[in-house]
Amino acid sequence: MVRLKVHGVLADPNTDTQVVVLRKEGGFEVLPIWVGGAEGHAIRLAMEGVVPPRPTSHDLLKDIAQNIGLVVTQVVVTDISNNTYYAAIYVKMNGSEHTIDARPSDAIAFALRVPCPIYATGDVMKHRAGEKLDAWLQKLDPQNSGKKYMRFNCDENPSRST
Amino acid sequence: MITQMKIRGLMFDPYNNSYIVLLRCEETQNMLPIWVGKPEASAISFALEGVPTLRPMTHDLMKLLVDSVDAKVLSANITDLKDNTYYAKVHIAYGNSFFAIDARPSDAIAFAIRTEAPIFASEDVIQKHDAEEVDRWLENLKPEDFGKYEV
Incomplete structure (x- = not known):
């Protein structure tokens, strides 16, 4: 298992899709995950520490867990099949463990709010779509993509660091 | 006082570029429209229409979370209206404890539909919303807009 941190969220100006870039802690490997606009926004809010006036869906998720005394220990990106990524949320309650x-x-937006560590299995890191991110970045206007990276305080282009 | 509401419909509001969930009180037939964003509207419409999704959506995850520990969602409650913002609380029971979140x-409605929990609104809220404004708005709706997502 590889521990990851959220490196940034890139908005695709042409579609409603966003890319969450996860990066190996203390390393250079990146794991890009394509997400919907709403979920990308939820992750960005948590990264930037923005507290909206009303709880978002993922805030509610966290509040439910916290209220009933559920302890979230970690989230793991577990599998990629047919370009779909799967994750598991590990929770503890009264000594018994469950995976959801x-x-x-959702798992990442949740993990940032709890907060709890984010992992990916070695298998997922092996099959990650690093090349796809490269291709996708090339399609973006270079000026545009530079701005986005700067906005998320990224010191370098992650596509170069794989 | 609170009163039970049923979802009467879900529709697009072109004037505000947002969506409206229309709740109706079974007894009095009073309507309570609630403006929601696009992702929340689709979360509600998926649940109303029983559209199966390949992967659990955010509100499905909420259900999986409470189900994993056998907590029970009792109800969704529209509690207040202040400065054009509606407030709600989700009531959850776990063991002998009760939580109002x-x-x-x-979110409360999208969650309630999935957990088959009833939706309530405080009568204050229903009275507070500007009835005249809603009437005017309702007049602009085409009859076919209604019942589109009726449950």
């Missing part, structure tokens, strides 16, 4: 099936976008 | 009405 989730989309990585 | 602050939420947006859109």
Whole structure:
């Protein structure tokens, strides 16, 4: 298992899709995950520490867990098949452990709010779509993509660091 | 006082470029429209229409979370209206404890449909919303807009 941190969220100006770039802690490997606009926004809010006036869906998720005393220990990106990523949320309650099936976008938005560590299995890191991110970045206007990276305080283009 | 509401419909509001969940009180036939964002509207419409999704959506995850520990969602409650913002609370029972958790009405409704929990609104809220304005707005709606997502 590889521990990851959220490096940035890139908006695709042409579609409603966003890319969450996860990066190996203390390393250069990146794991890009394509997510919907709403989920990308939820992750960005948490990264930037923005507290909206009303709880978002993922804030509610966290509040439910916290209220009933559920302890979230970690989230893991577990599998890629047919370009779909799978994740598991590990929770503890009264000494018993449960895993909950989730989309990585929800799992990450949740993990940032809890907060709890984010991992990916070695298998997922092996099959990650680093090349796809490269191709996608090339399609973007270079000026545009530079701005986005700067906005998220990225010091370098992650596509170069794989 | 609170009163039970049923979802009467879900529709697009072109004037505000947002969506409206229309709740109706079974007894009095009073309507309570709630404006929601696009992702929340689609979360509600998926649940109303029983559209199966390949992967659990955000509100499905909420259900999976409470189900994993056998907590029970008792109800969704529209509690207040202040400065054009509606407030809601989700009531959850776990063991012998009871929790009222602050939420947006859109999330509370999307969650309630999935957990088959009833939706309530405080009568204050129903009275507070500007009835005249809603009437005017309702007049602009085409009859075919209604019942589109009726449950």
